Amino acid sequence: MREETDLAALPRGPEHDADPTETPGFVEAALGAIESRDVDALRALVADLHESDLARLLEALPPADRPQLIELLGSDFDFTALTELDETVRVQILEELPTQTVVEGVRELESDDAVYILEDLDDADKQEILAHLPIPERAALQRSLDYPEESAGRRMQTEFIALPPFWTVGQTLDYVGETEGLPETFFEVFVVDPTYRLTGSVPLDRLLRTKRGVKLGEVVTPDRHVVNATDDQEDVARVFERYNLISSPVVDDAGRLVGVLTIDDIVDVIQEEADEDLKALGGVAGDEELSDSFWYIARSRFSWLLLNLIAANLASFVISLFEGELERMVALAVLMPIVASQGGNAGTQTMTVAVRALATRELRASNARRVVARELLVGLFNGVVFAVIMAVVVFARFGIADLGFVIALAMIINLLAAAFGGIMIPLTLDRLKVDPAVSSGPFVTTVTDVVGFFAFLGIASLWF
Amino acid sequence: MREETDLAALPRGPEHDADPTETPGFVEAALGAIESRDVDALRALVADLHESDLARLLEALPPADRPQLIELLGSDFDFTALTELDETVRVQILEELPTQTVVEGVRELESDDAVYILEDLDDADKQEILAHLPIPERAALQRSLDYPEESAGRRMQTEFIALPPFWTVGQTLDYVGETEGLPETFFEVFVVDPTYRLTGSVPLDRLLRTKRGVKLGEVVTPDRHVVNATDDQEDVARVFERYNLISSPVVDDAGRLVGVLTIDDIVDVIQEEADEDLKALGGVAGDEELSDSFWYIARSRFSWLLLNLIAANLASFVISLFEGELERMVALAVLMPIVASQGGNAGTQTMTVAVRALATRELRASNARRVVARELLVGLFNGVVFAVIMAVVVFARFGIADLGFVIALAMIINLLAAAFGGIMIPLTLDRLKVDPAVSSGPFVTTVTDVVGFFAFLGIASLWF
Numbered sequence: 059m060r061e062e063t064d065l066a067a068l069p070r071g072p073e074h075d076a077d078p079t080e081t082p083g084f085v086e087a088a089l090g091a092i093e094s095r096d097v098d099a100l101r102a103l104v105a106d107l108h109e110s111d112l113a114r115l116l117e118a119l120p121p122a123d124r125p126q127l128i129e130l131l132g133s134d135f136d137f138t139a140l141t142e143l144d145e146t147v148r149v150q151i152l153e154e155l156p157t158q159t160v161v162e163g164v165r166e167l168e169s170d171d172a173v174y175i176l177e178d179l180d181d182a183d184k185q186e187i188l189a190h191l192p193i194p195e196r197a198a199l200q201r202s203l204d205y206p207e208e209s210a211g212r213r214m215q216t217e218f219i220a221l222p223p224f225w226t227v228g229q230t231l232d233y234v235g236e237t238e239g240l241p242e243t244f245f246e247v248f249v250v251d252p253t254y255r256l257t258g259s260v261p262l263d264r265l266l267r268t269k270r271g272v273k274l275g276e277v278v279t280p281d282r283h284v285v286n287a288t289d290d291q292e293d294v295a296r297v298f299e300r301y302n303l304i305s306s307p308v309v310d311d312a313g314r315l316v317g318v319l320t321i322d323d324i325v326d327v328i329q330e331e332a333d334e335d336l337k338a339l340g341g342v343a344g345d346e347e348l349s350d351s352f353w354y355i356a357r358s359r360f361s362w363l364l365l366n367l368i369a370a371n372l373a374s375f376v377i378s379l380f381e382g383e384l385e386r387m388v389a390l391a392v393l394m395p396i397v398a399s400q401g402g403n404a405g406t407q408t409m410t411v412a413v414r415a416l417a418t419r420e421l422r423a424s425n426a427r428r429v430v431a432r433e434l435l436v437g438l439f440n441g442v443v444f445a446v447i448m449a450v451v452v453f454a455r456f457g458i459a460d461l462g463f464v465i466a467l468a469m470i471i472n473l474l475a476a477a478f479g480g481i482m483i484p485l486t487l488d489r490l491k492v493d494p495a496v497s498s499g500p501f502v503t504t505v506t507d508v509v510g511f512f513a514f515l516g517i518a519s520l521w522f
Numbered sequence: 523m524r525e526e527t528d529l530a531a532l533p534r535g536p537e538h539d540a541d542p543t544e545t546p547g548f549v550e551a552a553l554g555a556i557e558s559r560d561v562d563a564l565r566a567l568v569a570d571l572h573e574s575d576l577a578r579l580l581e582a583l584p585p586a587d588r589p590q591l592i593e594l595l596g597s598d599f600d601f602t603a604l605t606e607l608d609e610t611v612r613v614q615i616l617e618e619l620p621t622q623t624v625v626e627g628v629r630e631l632e633s634d635d636a637v638y639i640l641e642d643l644d645d646a647d648k649q650e651i652l653a654h655l656p657i658p659e660r661a662a663l664q665r666s667l668d669y670p671e672e673s674a675g676r677r678m679q680t681e682f683i684a685l686p687p688f689w690t691v692g693q694t695l696d697y698v699g700e701t702e703g704l705p706e707t708f709f710e711v712f713v714v715d716p717t718y719r720l721t722g723s724v725p726l727d728r729l730l731r732t733k734r735g736v737k738l739g740e741v742v743t744p745d746r747h748v749v750n751a752t753d754d755q756e757d758v759a760r761v762f763e764r765y766n767l768i769s770s771p772v773v774d775d776a777g778r779l780v781g782v783l784t785i786d787d788i789v790d791v792i793q794e795e796a797d798e799d800l801k802a803l804g805g806v807a808g809d810e811e812l813s814d815s816f817w818y819i820a821r822s823r824f825s826w827l828l829l830n831l832i833a834a835n836l837a838s839f840v841i842s843l844f845e846g847e848l849e850r851m852v853a854l855a856v857l858m859p860i861v862a863s864q865g866g867n868a869g870t871q872t873m874t875v876a877v878r879a880l881a882t883r884e885l886r887a888s889n890a891r892r893v894v895a896r897e898l899l900v901g902l903f904n905g906v907v908f909a910v911i912m913a914v915v916v917f918a919r920f921g922i923a924d925l926g927f928v929i930a931l932a933m934i935i936n937l938l939a940a941a942f943g944g945i946m947i948p949l950t951l952d953r954l955k956v957d958p959a960v961s962s963g964p965f966v967t968t969v970t971d972v973v974g975f976f977a978f979l980g981i982a983s984l985w986f
Contacts, residue, residue, distance in 0.1 A: 080887075110765055234730045244727050245727070262726040304786065335800060336878055340870050366864060367860070367912075370864060374860050395838060423544075
């Protein structure tokens, strides 16, 4: 087999850099096997792949070949791989696969992975797949899907071990050792009362260190931070981060245990949220993915740029108020973008810090005043420094001392405005329950452009 | 006790929003207890606090009171709380505490937390504390500190359970049940050969489900992704994310087991890295913290703004090449910032996507061409749309059709330049091993400013 020899002969980097899809010839070998419908070769090729690498392979294939690979592999294809794909790619694949294949694949999954795969499908497709599942599985998935999008209920796994407090550690160990069909991996057993209300959890390591005769009720600790199934995943992620949790029980409004969240799902949430904030600050939609089509991206970028165009025209209108001054002194036209640009960048710095600190809840009512004061001081300080620099530069370049004073004054004003806008705009948006990451940028730039041009040209018109 | 009644009477929000430092009166109560040196009141106040909340309380106190709180609490203060502080605050506290207090606090910590606290101290302080520790503890910490900064060796915990392959599951369970001084929490036992080389690991849940007579060697699975102690923490974080790991053994260059990394440490790394990229894109130093002083921040923001000032002066120089045109037609001065600003924003969008995709390794050699082509297409498409919009706006505003054509053409050129620069600059920096998140911004803005002004004014000078 050519492929296998190729793979074995490869120089291996550090273990964790071994991404098979980056191995020269790997994707081509898979493609060849798909096109010649050589199931054995394909199976051999993907046999050792982790689900994440299988997902990488799928993404590296031309769209038409993706469902084919899944169909050829049949039950050898681990549907967990689909949870590691970009949403666009996942939905495309699921839409092209026969319902029966999806149903069989979903049945093999842990509940949280099944929900993850189903939730992006449109309602008709979702219902069709659910209809083909056995009733208990269907009911469990439906219950998770009934929770709001991006809630803990959507992300939780509904397989867990819940036991009564009067069971002994010995009984528990025997039960875990002998029972079939327990969750694939678990880190604790939960203790519940007869109405399934959560008492707390016993981590496996504590279970192992406790004498067999002790009752669970004696070693259970109440969880300090119980997640409600309707909690937003972002809030849950914050709790996990803050309290260094590995897993957490999830309860319904009545306090009954309905699922368990583990940190690996939460890591994805943390990534997603950081990703969304970062993209939003850059004027990109949070859900934009590298695999999205040209058309989708062009439209989603357009709206932000349109907003910016309006802001730019507003700034341009401010400039037009001073046409007379510009005609008399062309140096003003040459210099005015410097003041605006410096303000824009200083404002972006402050805004970035403010948006991030709001997202991580570090910026709170209790320290907002201190941060605002500090930002204004920083703006004033840098404003003065850059004012001096530009005054010297302008004098050297144009030989007009007064022009140096004008730009210096405008620079100080605009860097103060930048600091003020950069912090107050995100704070205000946050208070109005508007995501400051998405909306602050255009406002801040408008402030610094308008103030920059107005201050510089306005002072010039008074001065000269 | 006034404080306790206050706390109990508080309306409780969702469990995880209960941040005691946000509780009105809590910080004041703690402050009062510190100042009256009322140890009992202080102890009662912080008794139920999670280490993260204790950290919040420390941050909310005036700097001078922080070490006092620790001293007053004595052995009731959990030094783990210090790992949850901003670096600035942690270092300040450690510098003010008597060496003996720090030594006793550090001794109570898990090795990874101890390293985390020690590594930021300057060498003299670090050595003084190490010198006061018992030799075995000192040696273990020193070994971790000898690994490079931000490496897996610095983040790993050196407490773990390593057993020979010929031990049975029964022996293992008994050992774990009866031995004192095992790690506080653990998720697996590791199997090593006589030279301590790692064979693999056995998760606790698998251990529980295996018959007592089975040998560890028969149930152990080799870890697919073994972390080397010298690996960079960012690479390690990527492995954890990608393969959904909860913990991973860490080996030295000879393959000997030296520690274990758990996901809760990695979550902090993921957060830090996302944070650094987000801040870098906004022109803020990655290590800037909300608690940093005015002076530190003013200096760190200054350098980025200085770079921007140079770029802005370059753009201003380009404008000055067309002074004649600007004097003849003041509308050019009014309109030129629109072209530059629109390009700057489009370039930032593309750059944001490129920088993020490079950081997550989604953008790779294998798909770079497709992404570049797509970005250029998006640039062309949006360029044409905004060209049409601006042509209409300019004609309506100035009544000069030719001016509309000029701005339209310049807009298309600049949005193409923005797309090209937005993707090629990060790709090139990445190839040159320069962090694209930190350095792309000023280059991209320079390109869009220079091209924007040059295209608009240049075309105008040819046309009119």
